[in-house]
Amino acid sequence: MxxxxxxxxxxxxxxxxxxxxxxxxxxxxxxxxxxxxxxxxxxxxxxxxxxxxxxxxxxxxxxxxxxxxxxxxxxxxxxxxQPAKSDANYAHYLQWCWFAESTFARPLGEITNHRRAFQPQLDDVVAEMQGRGTACVEALDAVFSRQPYLLGDEMCAADLSMAYVMRGYKKNVTETPPANVQSFFDRMTALPxxxxxxxxxxxxxxxxxx
Ligand SMILES: N[C@@H](CCC(=O)N[C@@H](CS)C(=O)NCC(=O)O)C(=O)O
CATH class of the missing domain: 3.40.30.10 (Glutaredoxin)
Known part of the structure; x- marks a missing residue:
């Protein structure tokens, strides 16, 4: 278990x-x-x-x-x-799995850490990390303007992982991300x-x- x-x-x-x-x-x-x-x-x-x-x-x-x-x-x-290793989407499956944690979650985590533990006068760190998070969201918005999920029409585990990180983005940066990202988030959070x-x-x- x-x-x-x-x-x-x-x-x-x-x-x-x-x-x-x-x-x-x-x-x-x-x-x-x-x-x-x-x-x-x-x-x-x-x-x-x-x-x-x-x-x-x-x-x-x-x-x-x-x-x-x-x-x-x-x-x-x-x-x-997840796509099979032989599937043409496999490389991008890996890309989005890694992106969710190592590129997107990272600046958001720094905002949380900074607010919890670091000096308040370092607010420019928060602004910098918000900007980095927003760059990730803009990249995602371009993807979701073309397709409903990261790999196309079919949902994979990277979508779940990314939607989890989106919760942190909405909490730490803005509740109103670009429309295509918001639709993705709504789709994911509507899942039972x-x-x-x-x-x-x-x-x-x-x-x-x-
Ligand atoms: N890359 C690690 C990150 C783990 C991580 O940073 N967890 C946060 C909670 S979501 C934590 O324990 N933060 C406490 C700290 O960094 O002091 C993972 O995905 O498990």
Whole structure:
């Protein structure tokens, strides 16, 4: 059984969403997101750099949310939500999976980190990161002006991952992204699997309080 160590609103969301969309069973282990807990030897034993999420599957323990997504697809996806390696779309599938985390989520994460922990006088950092996030959204808008999903007419796991990051963009930059990106976001968040993921995500914080 997959066990996802997750804190509400954080990157485990994209892993939970892939499981929900595929119908793969999983359990959530709520994680106290405080800096103190993430610095504790108990948490560092699971994630040596003190970040969230972590996932286990039997004896296997891993971190990095997009790698987790890919693991779930490869082990349990039976070919769904990703093109075959022989498919002409495969290279772009990889491109969008990586873009979602390493290019798009990165400046947004810096805004969150900056607001939480850094000096308020460094507000120009926030402005710079908002600009970087917006450049990503503009690139996405051009894609979604031509097609409904990143790879064309068929949805893949990168769409789920990107829509998760869009939530961070809307929170940290603007609630009104360009029209084609907003339509994509509306399409993705209308999925029944999104509602189930949001419910599981919200319940994670409630379980910690209980
Ligand atoms: N690339 C990593 C990033 C993990 C990450 O930055 N997680 C955030 C929560 S979404 C975190 O733990 N932040 C705490 C910090 O950086 O201090 C992944 O995708 O799992």
């Amino acid at each position: 997959l066990n996802i160590y997750h804190s509400t609103g954080t990157r485990g969301f994209r892993v939970i969403w892939v499981c929900e969309e595929l119908g793969v069973p999983y359990e959530i282990n709520p994680v106290d997101f405080s800096a103190d807990y993430r610095a504790s030897p108990e948490w560092r034993a699971l994630n040596p750099v003190g970040k969230v999420p972590v996932m286990t599957d039997g004896d296997m323990t891993m971190y990095e949310s997009c790698a987790m997504m890919q693991y779930v697809l490869d082990q349990y996806g039976e070919g769904r939500l 699997s999104f509602a189930r993921t949001l419910k599981a995500d919200t319940a994670t914080a409630e379980r910690l309080k209980a």
